[in-house]
Amino acid sequence: xxxxxxxxxxxxxxxxxxxAYVLGFVNRKLLMSRFDIKQVWATKDFTEYQLRSGDSLVYxxxxxxxxxxxxxxxxxEHDVKDVIQLICEGRQSIICAPKFTNNYYxxxxxxxxxxxxxxxxxLRSLNLSTKVEIEYISRSRGKNTRLVIPxxxxxxxxFTYVRGFDHSSGEFRNFKLNRIVSSKVINSKPVExxxxxxxxxxxxxxxxxxxxxxGLESKExxxxxxxxxxxxxxxxxxxxxxxxxxxxxxxxxxxxxxxSPILFPLVVDSILSSN
Numbered sequence: 001x002x003x004x005x006x007x008x009x010x011x012x013x014x015x016x017x018x019x020a021y022v023l024g025f026v027n028r029k030l031l032m033s034r035f036d037i038k039q040v041w042a043t044k045d046f047t048e049y050q051l052r053s054g055d056s057l058v059y060x061x062x063x064x065x066x067x068x069x070x071x072x073x074x075x076x077e078h079d080v081k082d083v084i085q086l087i088c089e090g091r092q093s094i095i096c097a098p099k100f101t102n103n104y105y106x107x108x109x110x111x112x113x114x115x116x117x118x119x120x121x122x123l124r125s126l127n128l129s130t131k132v133e134i135e136y137i138s139r140s141r142g143k144n145t146r147l148v149i150p151x152x153x154x155x156x157x158x159f160t161y162v163r164g165f166d167h168s169s170g171e172f173r174n175f176k177l178n179r180i181v182s183s184k185v186i187n188s189k190p191v192e193x194x195x196x197x198x199x200x201x202x203x204x205x206x207x208x209x210x211x212x213x214x215g216l217e218s219k220e221x222x223x224x225x226x227x228x229x230x231x232x233x234x235x236x237x238x239x240x241x242x243x244x245x246x247x248x249x250x251x252x253x254x255x256x257x258x259x260s261p262i263l264f265p266l267v268v269d270s271i272l273s274s275n
Contacts, residue, residue: 012037012045013052014076020057020066021074022083022116024124024185027065049075063128080116084160084177087123088153111158114177121183122162126150129195131186137179144168147186148175151196156244163202163240165194172199172240201240208235208242209269210251215261222265233266236274 012035019026028042046066050057053075057066086092125132125148132150137143150164159176166173196202210226210233212219219231226233226249237245245251252259252267259267 008035009045009048011035012042013049014078016045016049017053017075018078018083018086020068020072021078022087022120022123023127025060025063025065025067025128026057027063030065078116080113080119083116083123084153084155087127088155088160112178114160114180118182119177119180121185122148122150122177122180125183125185126153126162126164128185129189131188131190132183133186134175134183135181136175137181143181146175148173149190149194151199152202154241154244156241157248161244163199165190165199172201174240199240202238204239205236205274206239206242207272207274208237208245209233209272210235210266211269213252213259213261213265213267215258216265217261226266232269242271 012031015034016026016031019030028039028046031037031042031045032039046057056069056072058069059065060067082092122132122134124130130149132148134146134148135143136146147167148162148164149167150162152163154161154163154174159178161174161176163172163174165171166175192198210228211231212222212228216222222228223231235245246253246268249266250264252264254268254271256264256267
């Protein structure tokens, strides 16, 4: 093959490797859809991948695709941010070089990204609807072990969370991915009451009415910044995500007494059930 053909196949092999690693399965349909190739080329790619990896994939009729063997180890390094973007948004970014402008600056605290080696089993469990055991560092209990049934990823602010049923508390909880120290898939299908359809806070929205902080010298500027109409902004948010929404936009909750207008230009006027 030409150098260009080799490079294109390499990108497809990396994709096969990534899907097997973090989704727990991969098939020709995924490859054909992602790269717009014919089935014959997808078949050749899988043959090449098996040759390079020592047959580290095995076909599973239930999944209708290939799943990694127990001793599977990825052939390539994968960026955790690319993996999360692929899972959450179904796309991958293309980096353009050189930069189109040097007149750009951003500032912020660099957050710690989760280690893919620590969380790939969580992502597999999410995709395959199984249980996962995680070693987790929480603010209240320190390092501890949890048995979780994940159902959704949450990208908010600088962090990504996984939400699911937590056997330890008997409740649906959010877990920050970068606090997961290790994870292990438990090949056991969860009962129905532990699935997303039973997560009431996830399946119910609330109506949040937001207004400008009364302590501002000029509320008009803030109302213009955030598109407030008649002094109010109404948004609908999953009940489970209210806290994340408020934190992301520096909105003071209802119980905050005399919130600083510098820290909280917006405040909650009311939160009501939308049902």
